[in-house]
Amino acid sequence: MQQPQPPLGLQALRDIVLVGGGHTHVGVLKRFAMRPEPGVRLTLICRDTHTPYSGMLPGYVAGHYGYDDVHIDLRRLAEYAGARFFADEAVGIDHESRRVLCHSRPPVPYDWLSINIGSTPRVGRVHGADAHAVPVKPIHRFNDRWQTLLQRIEAHPGTTRVAVVGGGAGGVELLLAMQYRLGRELSARGRDPAELRFALFTRGEHILPTHNPRVRRHFEATLRRRGVAVHAGTEVVAVEEGRLQADDGRWHDADEIVWVTNAGGADWLKDTRLALDDDGFIRVGETLQSLSDPRIFAAGDIAHQVDHPREKAGVFAVRQGRPLADNLRAAVTGRPLSPYRPQRDWLALISTGDRHAVASRGGLYLAGDWAWRWKDWIDRRFMARFNDLPPMTEDAMKAPARSRVALDEDESAQAISALAMRCGGCGAKVGATTLSRALSTLEPVAREEVLVGLHAPDDAAVVRVPPGKDMVHTVDFFRAFIDDPYVFGQIAANHALGDIFAMGAEAQTATAVATVPQGLEAKVEDTVFQMMSGAVEVLNAADCALVGGHTGEGSELALGFAVNGLIDSDSTALMTKGGLRPGQVLILTKPIGTGTLFAAHARLAARGRWIDAALASMVQSNREGAACLHEHGATACTDLTGFGLLGHLVEMTRPSGVDAELDLAALPLLEGAEETVAAGILSSLQPANVRLRRAIRDQAAWVEHPRYPLLFDPQTAGGLLAGVPAERAEACLSALHARGYTHATIIGRINSAGETLEPITLTTTMLEAS
The missing domain is CATH 3.30.1330.10 (PurM-like, N-terminal domain)
Incomplete structure (x- = not known):
């Protein structure tokens, strides 16, 4: 018999863990954000903080969109949904203990699990492809290579040959986007776009095999007009550096090889008990539950819905967001799950690199610049749902007074005990x-x-x-x-x-x-x-x-x-705060800005990658940095924490009996810190730290400087601030950089105490080490 449920207020009764930040899971997060389920804790495990929207990726490659236009900020969305964001990658499942095994953190327990990790190009099936071809997924790897290609073409004139393997809509659209962007880059530099050579390889007899003949003819004509060599009915069987081999034995030269075919499920799924199809995708039923483990759901490209097989297309992943969220909610509250039956036909808007697109649905074929504008409007509206996060309305924030989570007898007793009057002393x-x-x-x-x-x-x-x-x-x-x-x-x-x-x-x-x-x-x-x-x-x-x-x-x-x-x-x-000496320079080993960034994060005003960089800085140990500073003659050192840069510097100048000159322009800053400070977002400890402004000589002249507020920004696990002899400073910096403190910088110098009471002088002139 189901036990009486505790009132709202208990942190977590059940855990729903979402593995992967695909299109379906962003929909789940948004729906739980708009209607939270009391007692349910969401956790998102994803390697990438920013997940790309596949529908806009060709537009990004073509140069029509910037990075943030086409990426959903998962860390920010998770914060909005009240979900935990774990930046990691799943590598296995412990079914008995109900835990997700992760690459670089402890296992994460779940009560219900959902997997939405997309598909993985099977480059390993072709000899040499994994070493010499670039799969379009994962997107971050492709994007890094794409940026490198852009830079190389800009710096090195001459013929560049690009081969795209895969004749579906994804491969054709990506090739045309790359050609458009690279051609414009060459033209902007007064060079001939004819330096570029593009080739498309597909084992099918036709490109775009799942689209109607008129759509295919349109793209065949477009590729022909743009000088793309199309090798239909050709399977790539081997790849080497600078070339690939077709199944007829011929070799084709290629400086860049992009792989957009042979997708399958992630290899780690093979070692789970999940039922998989021949391509490694998770077999699911109408409720999107695994056929072999009903505690686990799957959606998007990684799922194969056995009763309703469909092409791997983003439209299905997007539309699975609502039924998956509803079924997860039903599962955790002990209610019946509902079937999801995807549509048979769907609208595809395929761009041609420029601001032109083709509409395809069943036998429908329409083309024109207007179709691209239509696609652009649809895509931007979709992205706004997840990046332009509105404040919660009063109705949306209304939640049941009691949790609906189904508990057994023992759990119910624990839950009621946890909310009862707690003991103090040792009873706590x-x-x-x-x-x-x-x-x-x-x-x-x-x-x-x-x-x-x-x-x-x-x-x-x-x-x-x-x-x-x-x-x-x-x-x-x-x-x-x-x-x-x-x-x-x-x-x-x-x-x-x-x-x-x-x-x-x-x-x-x-x-x-x-x-x-x-x-x-x-x-x-x-x-x-x-x-x-x-x-x-x-x-x-x-x-x-x-x-x-x-x-x-x-x-x-x-x-x-x-x-x-x-x-x-x-x-x-021993390095003490009182060991500063005139003639020394000040070295700071890490960038500052954690206070303002996490204040912004709490207000959904920080980009996920800013928080990623801040966390990476905070988990970097000061052990090697301190040893390096000591080796190079540091006589005074402190770590930056709650008092901020100015507060800790004052703590050093007073017992040392010296003055300090601080260069605002030289301060190493965490990405985003200037933006959040400019927006007026400051740590709650900032006002207390600002009281130390009286230690700054002529401080009124600096109040409007954009970096001035960061002098008072409280740091958590900040870097080391040390006084080092000027003649050894450059060697010290080089050693710090070699040990991983890439932002270590000379930020000021130490002077003999002057006649004024204020020990700190500010400047914006970059200081020399000598």
Whole structure:
């Protein structure tokens, strides 16, 4: 019997995991955004933050659209939908434990799973194609090669031969788009477009085999008029660098080979229990559920609907968004699922590279510039649904007062307990069984100085201080600002270790303090596991042993560490805030801007790739950077955190008894930070940091400078700010760049203290290292 359901407020009762950011899943996210399901947590796992809309890809290649015009920002859409975004790639499924296995993060549990990862060109089936041909999917790989081709043609005059393998609509449309764009690029540089040679290879007797004869004749005439060599009835059997071989044994020269054929399912699906068709696509029924595992759905190109087989076309993926969302909602709430029967005919608008298109549906054939404008209007309207995210209306935000999720008896009792009045004190601790299960598979690094730690748990850890070493202690704690507990764990550990490295010390041990929102035991256990997996990964990389901790319940996810470090007793390695010397230059190892970017992210005002870059910077350890700075004579160092660049610089100048000149133009910034600051989006900590503006000489003259607000932007897991002798600065920068700190920059110089009270002078003149 179904148990009484708890009221709205519990974080997660059921997990729906979406693997892949295809057209169907973006529709699912939008529908759940407009009508949330209380107690249901959505998680999107996708390698790419920006997913391309296939209908506009030829227009992008042709130069009619920019990158952002044709890409849906998945991270932003997920935030809008209240879904977690995990930037990773699925590589397997554990059916028994209901977990998605990922390439570079811990497995992700699901109650219901949906797969929408598109198809994968089977270049491996043709000898040499995987090494020398460029498949159109995944799009990011093709786009990188396409940008390289554009640059090469611009820089190196001469004949360029491009071969496209695949005579369907995708191959023909892509070839014409490439030819149009490259021809215009050559003409703009006063060169002859005839330098380009295009060839199309298709094993079918005709191009566009699924379209009517009049459509085919139109494109045959277009290709002929534009000088494209069409090799119909020709199968490519081998590829080498600079050429490909047809099944008649002849070789054809080609500088670029683009593969738009032989698509199939991802290889990792073969190792799952999912029923697949001969091409590796997931076999699904009318409800879009796998025929072999009803807990798993599939949609878009990766799915083969056995009762209604259709061509792999984006229109079907788009239209599956609504029925998939409805069936996922029904599944998680214990209601009957509904069948989906796709249409038999559909409208295809196929462009010819220029602003001209052909309309094809069944026996219909229409062509003209107007058809391209029609296609452009349809495509832009589709993209606006997912990129122009409106504020939620009052009606859309209305949700049932109680969760409709179907729970068993034990889960219902847990849910009611989780929402009841919680205990304080030790009663607020996470249960020992839940915690021990979550931590059981973690393997903290072992250090011989740890006498009592997690390997032999007790009331406290016991750690020996090696002879000739002094202890360095620090502590940091903050609440989560992203929805991925694994990445949050990485950042929290990195942030805590920063103080140790900035002092010139090595990390020895860490003790964790975590707060986890209450909920079903399985959900709490996984949150702890994901978060501590990320943290232990970072601690282990730093050779820092996790020796204990405390986990309690709270309203928000939070994590901190008390870290102990070791430094030689003679203090030769010690770098303090008070060690700045006149004549030194200031080096900053990482770009700034995390505060404004994540404030913007919370307001849906940041692009996903900006957040990706910020997270990549935050998970980069300062360990190697600190060692490099010390090797090059740094005498003062600090890591940038909540006080921002100016606050931490003032903390250094005062005890050092020096002044500092800071070059605004030289500051390394995270992508998007200037844009979000210009929009007036600032961290909640910014006003407190701005009070330090009195440390700036003639500060009123700088208030309107676009980079001025970033002086006060609070950083999380920021870079190192250090004073280095001027004569060693360039060598230090080169070494930092070689160690992966690609944004490390000289941002100022240290001067003797002047007569004015303000220690900081601003400039916009790029400083020299000497």
